[in-house]
Amino acid sequence: MIYPIDYRVIPVSELELNKNEVFARLQASRGADLSLDFECVKELEKNILCKYSAVRVPLKFEGVKGVNCGFGTVESENLRKNLSGCGEVFVFAVTLGVGVDRFLNKLSLTSPANHFIADAFASAYAESAADKAEEIMKGSLKCRPRFSPGYGDLALSCQKNVLELVNAQRLLGVSLNKSLLMTPTKTITAIVGIEND
């Protein structure tokens, strides 16, 4: 079996923002009377360099709680449940790139209002980037909802192995800090179960 690392750049024009997600992150109620036409968001979009890398690997259930998605065995009942009925998984990392962090950092020193707004949009963009990456990977395959390290009982400590599996440091420039948080900050890793035919 050949499992290529699928690595590609997603143009920002292909990312579709979920308006409800944006409203939630701006702490505004759904359908609030709030224009989303912010100058800083146009700047933010110029700083997005969205890339993802993914592998498709066989899935193994081990012991009572263990599950192996190609990056070693982890114990997680929630993940096992999410993946039951699957024989393979996609493991992927997607990032908006360090340019977004640089831009947000700049705003944190120059404009708290724009910082707050741009950060909210960037988080929403990261979600839509994960959606887009998933859509490209899945094609016509029937898949489970994505599951990320830190969800439920899946320990964040597996993040290091996930990033290594998809070669995220070299391909995407993603690294972990001491608290196991990823930098660039607008980065998502996840496992997507592929259902058996």
Place this chain on the structure above:
Amino acid sequence: MTEITEIIKTERLYFDGGTGTVLQSMGLPAGTAPEIWNLTNPEKITALHRAYLDAGANIIKTNTFGVNCEKYENYEALISAALDCAESAVNGRENAFIAFDMGPTGRLLKPLGDLDFEEAVALFASNIKAMADRADLILIETMNDSLETKEAVLAAKENSNLPIFVTNVYDESGKLMTGASPEAMVAMLESLGVAALGMNCSLGPDKMLNLVPRFTENASVPIIVNPNAGLPVVIDGKTVFNTDGETFADYMAKMAEMGACILGGCCGTTPDYIAKTVAKTEKIPYSAPEYKNKTVVSSCTHAVEVGDSPVLIGERINPTGKPRFKEALRSGDMNYVVNEAVKQVEAGVHILDVNVGLPEIDEKIMMKNAVEAVQTVTDVPLQLDSNNPAVLENAMRIYNGKPLVNSVNGEAESMRRIFPLVKKYGGAVIALTMDNSGIPETAEKRVEIAEKIIGVAAEYGIGKKDIIVDPLALTVSSNQQNALVTLEAVRLLGEKGIKISLGVSNISFGLPKREIINSTFFANALERGLNCAIMNPFAQGMMDVYHSFKVLHGLDAACADYINYANSTAETVEKSAKNEEITLHKAVLKGMKESAVSAAKELLKGVEPLEVINSHIIPALNEIGGAFEAKKAFLPQLLMSAEAASGAFEEVKARMPKTDSEKGRGVVLATVKGDIHDIGKNIVKVMLESYGFTVYDLGRDVAPEAVLAAVENFNCKLVGLSALMTTTVPAMAETIKLLRENQPDVKIMVGGAVLNQEYSDMISADYYGVDAMASVRIAEDFYKN
């Protein structure tokens, strides 16, 4: 044996190729770090080196890429074993060299990540010390951050005399992950004194091809190219690459023809790739790199050449004669500094001068903080400006790029102190034509001093191209010959091929309407060959001269820059006319900052400052605040209004008698130790400022001791602390405890996503701020009592 630094000037050498993938084919299990084998399977590591040497490589990389003292307790043993393997492989061979290999730390530097500058230098330094000069050179490779690259080079320079080679990873856009261009990296690395530089890893030789000219056109040292074997794919759980040896070697031959000097491979390449590369390139004549006589400085992203087109150096980050700036420095208000920086860059400067010297502050710390902050918000190179060499050293060390240093002069003591810093940290330096006898009265004598400085710099190994001479503009109000002498000095220096800078506005000191004299003098100096002007980019006359000079000297293709400039000036006039039609109340309510500032200015012409606050700014803020509390307006709108109000407040403050100022209504704000999420804190800050409170913003990841020190320093009895992560709430409790023990009358408000009233009570805070408006209400309440 001849030194490798001499050999690479006359012949092509070859690096080895990939390590991990080859070791996997020799049985290294996937997921096991290659360096482990230095101790457990040394014979295989030696065999790998030998295979590369047999294939024609001259330089083998020690198997130490992923080793550092943070990852491995036994890093010294791993390094020593790696060197043993390399030594036994090269033993008895001619023209075979050992490169001590250092890869990135794998962590991202502050402010984007959590790795501290000196922590990173120390990590690299431990490796260099453990290597104990048992190699022929140090190879710093696969670096995707310019600052981390500099840290590794500094660690190498501070702990070894071996030649340093550096290769970075450029992405599809031709930049490092953190944004640096090849030109910026060449400027910084050559200035730091590396012996060879180039690129490695990345996406394969085809992608690197286009970047080669950008190195050969700018670098004076040999260029290294070590690409991957194309894109990685995983076969049966093992990573392999999609460019075969033959194709790889064809690309390498093209790059050799383009002037790449040292060739090798990275991920996925094998001894076969290197053998094919050697075979296809050994007959291609070697072209040694030529010396490039370019004066260049760089930022963390790009290089600026001091050449034919005039370079503008913004002078506004300097407290001299600016009371508001001095106040900002005393209260540690970095926002003021960064806003000055951003505005000047928007106005079109190419370099920013940074001077934060004030007698009553610690200039060393302030300069470092200012450089970090300005480099966060802008991407132009900086001119580090201080008359204290210790301040300069602190800033040059952490500066991301190749700085311009302001300044050295003809005094022996000045040169003795400044040149070693330039040699160590890299940089170009402004040389003032004065010495112990003062400033000479004639142009010829000033040129003499310039030549003396250039001569002494050469003794330190600093080239003429890195000395930019300032022949000093002195005011014509004291002596009308002054301008003529300076202009003649500019002409003479230009004739000698020396680069020239001037602090232009000094020429008119003491005269009315200085801009008229300044801009005319500027035009004259440019005509005589001035390269850089330290100037005020908000002076339209100066900018007019700059743009028209470029057009008239054929330096502005199709007059495009000029046309842009002319259009933008027209737009500004139109905009300010529009702004005047909007009332201050409306501008604040709608969150229009520019309009609020101009409306406040207009209003202040006829209305008392306090009246502007109480009858215009506060009512508008209360209106939007009320709407927010009633959920009729939302946080983005509230924040935009607060920023507009803060802008207006700045105008009011500038006109308020000191006794009326809001001093005394202060709040110390900090995001607690371990927490780097500062959005909430910044929101509170802008809200408080919009209501006229003085905020002492300590930033994020702030130690409890620093909060206490600020409370004592500023004699401020209200503190706001924020935390976003549950893991950092203990740090908040610790800060509160320390404050209670030392400053019992201090009141503390807390806020942040993970907090609630109950939690706040538990850590014995005085107030819990549920949202941005709450902090304002709390502060008002506190100061009412």
